[in-house]
Amino acid sequence: MRIDDENMELMLFDLLEGNLDAETERIVREEIADNPVWEREWKLIQKTVLIPENDVVFEKKYLLLKPISTANTGTMYWRWIAVSVAACLIFFIWLGTQDQSKNILPDLATVKPIRPNQKTVESNQAVQPNPSKSESQKTESVPVVQKAKEHVTPIYEPETITKNPVQESPVFRKVPEPIIGLTVSEPHFQQMAINKPILTLIPMPSDSGNIQNHLAIIPGKPEPDKSLRNLLIADIAKWIEPYRNPKLKLAAGRGDNKLVLMFTLNTSSYHAAAVVQLKTKE
Amino acid sequence: MFGVTFRRTTRNNDNSRMTDKEYNQCVEDYSDSLYRFLLKNMKDRMEAENIVQNTFEKLWVRKDDVIMATAKSFMYKVAYNNMIDEFRKNKRVVSMNAVNENRHFHQEHYSGATEVIKMAVNRLPENQKTVIILRDYEGYDYKTIGEITGMSEAQVKINIFRARQTLKEYFGKMEQVI
Numbered sequence: 001m002r003i004d005d006e007n008m009e010l011m012l013f014d015l016l017e018g019n020l021d022a023e024t025e026r027i028v029r030e031e032i033a034d035n036p037v038w039e040r041e042w043k044l045i046q047k048t049v050l051i052p053e054n055d056v057v058f059e060k061k062y063l064l065l066k067p068i069s070t071a072n073t074g075t076m077y078w079r080w081i082a083v084s085v086a087a088c089l090i091f092f093i094w095l096g097t098q099d100q101s102k103n104i105l106p107d108l109a110t111v112k113p114i115r116p117n118q119k120t121v122e123s124n125q126a127v128q129p130n131p132s133k134s135e136s137q138k139t140e141s142v143p144v145v146q147k148a149k150e151h152v153t154p155i156y157e158p159e160t161i162t163k164n165p166v167q168e169s170p171v172f173r174k175v176p177e178p179i180i181g182l183t184v185s186e187p188h189f190q191q192m193a194i195n196k197p198i199l200t201l202i203p204m205p206s207d208s209g210n211i212q213n214h215l216a217i218i219p220g221k222p223e224p225d226k227s228l229r230n231l232l233i234a235d236i237a238k239w240i241e242p243y244r245n246p247k248l249k250l251a252a253g254r255g256d257n258k259l260v261l262m263f264t265l266n267t268s269s270y271h272a273a274a275v276v277q278l279k280t281k282e
Numbered sequence: 283m284f285g286v287t288f289r290r291t292t293r294n295n296d297n298s299r300m301t302d303k304e305y306n307q308c309v310e311d312y313s314d315s316l317y318r319f320l321l322k323n324m325k326d327r328m329e330a331e332n333i334v335q336n337t338f339e340k341l342w343v344r345k346d347d348v349i350m351a352t353a354k355s356f357m358y359k360v361a362y363n364n365m366i367d368e369f370r371k372n373k374r375v376v377s378m379n380a381v382n383e384n385r386h387f388h389q390e391h392y393s394g395a396t397e398v399i400k401m402a403v404n405r406l407p408e409n410q411k412t413v414i415i416l417r418d419y420e421g422y423d424y425k426t427i428g429e430i431t432g433m434s435e436a437q438v439k440i441n442i443f444r445a446r447q448t449l450k451e452y453f454g455k456m457e458q459v460i
Contacts, residue, residue: 013443043449044457048449050403050418058317060331064309064338068302 003031008038012045288325300345300353308353309338316361322415323365325404333364359430360419362412369408402452408447413438 003011011028014020020028032042300308313334320330337360341348348356390451403411409431416427424435424442 009447010443013446016446017442044450044453045446047453048414048446050399052315052419053318053322054314056314056315056321058331058334060335061309061313061333065306065312066302066342068306093356242425275415 003027009041012038012042015042016045016049300348300350304350304353305342305345308341308350308357312354312357313338316357318359319415319419320361320365322403322419323408323411324368329368333368336364337361348389355426355430358416362430365410365412398453398456399449402449405430405452406445409433410441410448413441414445414449417442 008031010029011020011024012032015025015028032038316337317330317334320333321327324330324333337357340360341353341357344356345399403414406414412431413427413433416422416430422430424438426431428435431438
């Protein structure tokens with residue numbers, strides 16, 4: 001390539017911009033070294049490269065930041081619900097094809113109602129285990145329900161979702177008061193009201209290693225309907241999925257303005273159960 | 283007008299959809315540089331801040347259509363268009379011909395090289411100033427600068443060339459004065 005006074009300026013520009021191939025760059029650099037005029041020009045054009053003023057910052061950045069909302073997770077949430085519902089439907093269709101005597105999981109919609117004077121469920125207290133049970137008693141899977149401080153009429157009989165009854169009675173652990181309605185924060189309630197007007201389950205390990213379960217329900221729906229119960233089953237089933245050989249017992253009761261959901265998780269390693277009272281938002 | 287360039291061609295893969303977290307990441311990563319770009323061009327803090335906010339509002343509104351990889355270009359294009367609108371509104375587009383090149387040399391005092399460069403850049407025509415800032419501040423190639431400004435690659439290159447020529451001459455004159 002011929003370099004002369006006419007195109008040298010363009011060459012200097014291309015050299016600065018990195019547009020030259022290696023051979024041309026070598027020639028141009030030699031020309032710069034040999035010619036003081038071009039050397040001065042080269043020094044001047046190198047000064048034209050602007051340097052960012054990094055000390056200039058946008059001070060109102062906080063106005064632009066958005067809270068990490070459930071706007072996107074909401075979409076995922078609905079998908080998750082759809083998958084759960086689909087799984088439930090498939091499951092119950094499968095159940096329908098099985099012999100009734102071989103049913104493993106109960107359909108709460110078909111659970112027999114309890115006679116009004118038969119049992120009461122303690123409203124604010126969890127069902128306590130009977131530690132003095134004999135081994136034969138322990139094979140019974142229906143928990144001993146204590147007298148309620150606040151009368152709550154169960155509408156669904158607790159039924160064990162186990163094909164083979166566990167050999168030990170489930171250890172019913174009282175759910176601490178804070179997780180009864182109070183743990184679910186107001187923002188969570190609000191977000192649910194926007195994104196998913198149904199019940200949700202948040203498993204959370206306690207200090208003792210057991211699993212506590214946070215349940216939340218939106219205002220105005222104190223009683224889970226059939227689809228909601230199915231969702232609950234799907235939720236819990238999904239939750240206990242990581243455990244080996246999980247067996248699930250689920251019961252629900254209703255009284256006044258309260259909803260009691262009781263479920264038991266029996267695994268090959270331990271048993272845990274909880275009764276959770278749900279309070280609708282005042 | 284930028285929708286064609288930056289809109290995803292398919293919405294099947296929702297993984298490419300910008301999340302809230304990614305949006306906030308854009309704020310953290312690009313708001314400062316975008317503000318510098320605007321401030322350098324406009325020399326008005328309030329206007330620069332307004333355009334930064336408008337730009338991120340548009341990004342937020344269209345975050346489902348903008349993927350993270352093109353978010354920065356998208357924002358610069360939005361900001362650039364906003365800036366041009368402001369210039370037109372305020373009739374602030376200045377032709378280089380209208381500037382008396384000798385006017386500043388003996389009337390202003392410069393504390394150092396940085397001030398000289400600032401003054402020189404401020405005297406560039408808007409289109410030259412924009413492309414050289416995008417080139418040097420952001421390191422964009424000619425093609426990306428062209429996408430942001432709506433110029434062809436050749437136009438971008440010649441504008442950068444002219445800007446550097448102008449700056450070079452300015453620095454040369456300054457050396458003679460000093």
